[in-house]
Amino acid sequence: MKKIRKVGILTGGGDCPGLNAVIRAVVHTACRDYGLVVCGIIDGYAGLIHKNVRKLELADVSGILPRGGTILGTSNRDNPFNYTEEGAGKAKEHRDVSAQALKTIEYNEIDVLIAVGGDGTQHIANQFYERHGLPVVGVPKTIDNDLNGTDVTFGFDTALNIATTAIDKLHSTAEAHHRVMVIEVMGRYAGWIALEAGLAGGGDVILVPEFPYHIQAVCDKIRRRADGGKRFSLVVVAEGAKPEGGQLVVARQVNDASDPIRLGGIAAQVANQVEDMTGIESRYTILGHVQRGGSPTPYDRILASRFGYHAVEAAVNRKFGHMVGLRGNEIKTTPIKEAIAVPRRVRADDDIVRTARAVGTCFGA
Amino acid sequence: MKKIRKVGILTGGGDCPGLNAVIRAVVHTACRDYGLVVCGIIDGYAGLIHKNVRKLELADVSGILPRGGTILGTSNRDNPFNYTEEGAGKAKEHRDVSAQALKTIEYNEIDVLIAVGGDGTQHIANQFYERHGLPVVGVPKTIDNDLNGTDVTFGFDTALNIATTAIDKLHSTAEAHHRVMVIEVMGRYAGWIALEAGLAGGGDVILVPEFPYHIQAVCDKIRRRADGGKRFSLVVVAEGAKPEGGQLVVARQVNDASDPIRLGGIAAQVANQVEDMTGIESRYTILGHVQRGGSPTPYDRILASRFGYHAVEAAVNRKFGHMVGLRGNEIKTTPIKEAIAVPRRVRADDDIVRTARAVGTCFGA
Amino acid sequence: MKKIRKVGILTGGGDCPGLNAVIRAVVHTACRDYGLVVCGIIDGYAGLIHKNVRKLELADVSGILPRGGTILGTSNRDNPFNYTEEGAGKAKEHRDVSAQALKTIEYNEIDVLIAVGGDGTQHIANQFYERHGLPVVGVPKTIDNDLNGTDVTFGFDTALNIATTAIDKLHSTAEAHHRVMVIEVMGRYAGWIALEAGLAGGGDVILVPEFPYHIQAVCDKIRRRADGGKRFSLVVVAEGAKPEGGQLVVARQVNDASDPIRLGGIAAQVANQVEDMTGIESRYTILGHVQRGGSPTPYDRILASRFGYHAVEAAVNRKFGHMVGLRGNEIKTTPIKEAIAVPRRVRADDDIVRTARAVGTCFGA
């Protein structure tokens, strides 16, 4: 059994506050506690494909703890098992370049790869592990908080803070103006940000992808409030929310080959419908990537640091093919395979949903 | 000459952080220093039309200093000189109901009216003053900072802070992801928020209504950065920015009878064009009314308090038809008529524009 | 068995962000879901002693969710079982006025009392329950996070954010100036705030009440950093930290009859010793009650809302003498007696302590 001497680390997928805290904790733990060497792989799996790897020492991670982004860069396009050559004019080809990626690992003498990322990143890591026997350890990361294998992921609390702060600001102005304010937050398939920011911000209506909504129910709620003297309302809508049975065709936010149905504009649609149906002026805000940016909250920095520390522990203890995760107050590991089998989505009997209903929130149904 | 015994105050037009600070300072100064009675008029000029007036005492303004919004409510539709009856189904009529408004003032024995608001509110105040001899004192308020008669208006610094904070957050995520981030901020006719938040946030491109832009110039700037190794860029765009000679037809943000051409979606348009022309992934954020909300900054609280104090001083000293304003470090008064004659707009030789150019910002031209 | 018709609620002990969110959730759940009447008891147990009770309706809790403080007021002096008469000049007497408190409950026909508070408040609630059979339900609240029966209490995350934000600011200025910055945070008996804010803020040294420190070890750490080129260091110290074996007598922060040994000034002492022993300029900050103030974080608002919702559920389900608490992702109840038996304190084998050590933090030992 080969001794672990060198650890590789990459950050893949969408940006998420706390990535630098993970990297810092990995470098400290590996270098100080175990005398290992750490290699940073640049721009996620792209760095393996393009041989873009650099050594990380303590000095490299000095001062990065409170910073958003990732010093390693990230990419959510470069899947070594299904790589799309970029290039203007020519037809896109999908190729398996995983052998090339493995060569980079071999060349750099990386004994174990710590893959920090969401569903997509973990899936690729698991393929390397299962198909090629590559020692990998996963660290979960998803702003949407929709991964299993952990109670919560870092980045979510930061996004929640940003979204709630925005809702708080809309609240005062909605009240002064007697308006309906619609705010679109992240969450294409899982509505955790909308749900929790909506509860925290006192949203009157929360629309999540998991519960298709009836615009009529939304307008009824808003009218009932107006009848009771509250001529303003706040609607928090996840970007992936959709009307029951209805169609949703709006300006797309992006061209993304890997995800052609990514939609934008649900906020505009809801605001326009509400204004037309209730006669109350409605405005919308689309927060977008602001939610992924900036300095992580203390909660996320601590969680990310613990994940980084335990990822090295897991690597040294040869828990390959596993992902670290928070369970209650403890960090535990789960097989990556299990963690990514099904996404964590909002359910009607979730305690937070029940609490939101108890304080009067309408979910559009 | 009638002695001043009672002061009326209304807040009109769009919401703006600092309104409560003005109201508080007016009530304190009037009640404590001059033993006057203060009447709050509810929902701007609508309160005069609909006889919605209430006495304001020290206890009513306790604790409101740090709060966004306005305890008096506001309205930007109810012009007594050109009043639009609301009502489903019937044709809209425009009527002059200023006599009704004056009756409310008379009935409540209001000796002088302090009108806190922007261009529209001041214009109406001035009409009351010029046509009907109503003693009025203006307090300037516009989040867009486009009023003359004052170096700066309260609310602007708060909006600037919110916009800059959002840009800061986009910065870290843009850098990690190698993306172009487009952020749309307020400013339909004047680009001060975009200009100053763009400079403060290190925006690479700033697009304002005053300087029609060439999308080609925007893309050139972004490409030059990419060639120099910076594969991300930040574009700050005022909602009223428009391409040189070009047409801009995008999803409207609102139905607003008083302003049918209010546009939204410039951010989406710019992001899509940039992505198509440069091949770099682009995302957008529309901040919307978040910029008008929340607790005012200390700068705005202080300025608003000074305005409120001096508005009462001006009322007592019978500077009717005048508006208070900041000049250097002093508060001075200007005839409302002069202040609203032309808007304050961004000019190419403005020192802030020159500073922005000096640090490398592109204005799309 | 008497049917529950009326719920009383009080907030006792130190202030804590999230109290208003609990009150709001209790009122909504009780009124909407169960048709109960809610009575607010003013200023904690003092309201029971002095017959200061008022009805709480939905309108009373409108808009309070994001606000710090408590609309009910609080008091940490008025223990009905050991009441101290205030009054200048006369000797303090301690009396049992619990019968008086019970009369207020009877007079107001309160069927169950929800007591929101920390150790002291829960202890009194439990005395009412055990000695007098009063139906009580506890809601844990302690900024120090030192209560058992729950993984975490609301208010802690807010305090952690405030402390970490302050540390972040000190960081940049410490680095520019090559100084040692000592920051004193709350935590007289439990060092959770210092520990977690220290980890989140990248503190080089963390001193908590649980681990007596050696100033020599602190200075060694600071000197090692200076030798390695880092001429600045951050020391995070809990107000209750104390040197090993040594004596700590410094300027008292307060006169508090119930707690005569409350100390302040540990920050000053550490800063002065460090400066004397290392020759590096040292400065200190004492955050004080800033940590208890302001708007609660989303995390705390959500937790507090869930506690409020479940407190009513527990009341209706007659789980008297129990306290609600968070366990993993679920809200569960525990007998108050168990929850307050021993405080939750920092232990050397705590995972957060181990993570902090892994990233290089010194605990002064």
Add this chain to the structure above:
Amino acid sequence: MKKIRKVGILTGGGDCPGLNAVIRAVVHTACRDYGLVVCGIIDGYAGLIHKNVRKLELADVSGILPRGGTILGTSNRDNPFNYTEEGAGKAKEHRDVSAQALKTIEYNEIDVLIAVGGDGTQHIANQFYERHGLPVVGVPKTIDNDLNGTDVTFGFDTALNIATTAIDKLHSTAEAHHRVMVIEVMGRYAGWIALEAGLAGGGDVILVPEFPYHIQAVCDKIRRRADGGKRFSLVVVAEGAKPEGGQLVVARQVNDASDPIRLGGIAAQVANQVEDMTGIESRYTILGHVQRGGSPTPYDRILASRFGYHAVEAAVNRKFGHMVGLRGNEIKTTPIKEAIAVPRRVRADDDIVRTARAVGTCFGA
């Protein structure tokens, strides 16, 4: 007349948010607009004494705009005209090492020196200019805002925001607890931070160095509020505030050779006296260097950028011995000598003082 080819820049004195924005603007303007070379001098004048100079290029200032601190480091001890040798055990000697500093300038072929700093830094710059004919341009910097020659200095708005945010937080907790909260902010000789943060935060009492206070007047104000039902009060005290005629000897904050009378602990003294005299529980907070840290506000970033841009303009236009400054909305230059002749201090007839009095603030007199 020698052509300007190389610009040197140093940052001296206390840390101040916005320093990096000045450096960035200087480098951009000098390199882009004028093709100059920029040299950064490390740790203020110490860098000239110890030959610690490095070239600054565009890449060096990338990303520093929003960061607190200064990438050049600073020092407030190393005066080349009166240099104190450090070294344990030996008596301190004061020597004139200005010739050594000039040699460093000559060796590095620096044609003009931009000195960013407060009173002390400008004084030294002016000595180099007057005694040795060194071409210097000053950029004012003082968190206390006590420099003449400019309406305001960068850093002040950031400090004001931090102090006001802290006061806001104390407000909610003071109200819930019925306590007096005393907060000590920076300002040894000038009370601008206390004055403006006190006005912005709704402080009931503001104590500044310029107006010696009577503790009796402070307590009277607090008692009057309590009599009127407001059982809490907020006292904002500048670190340099002192009682009328009285003596103030409290725990010193620091050992600072250059300033042996720097005092700390005024907050503790006021809190203890208030508690003793009014019987209302009182607590204190000492913000300390938190006020100098963190990311500058947009206002400060813009002002600092403008100063940097104009400092290069002034250098190129040979306005030596001058300091840039804000006058109204414009940047102008003033002879350094004039700017530092007398400090800008709070006066009783200042409009902000009058506004604060109008809203009911007590200045302890």
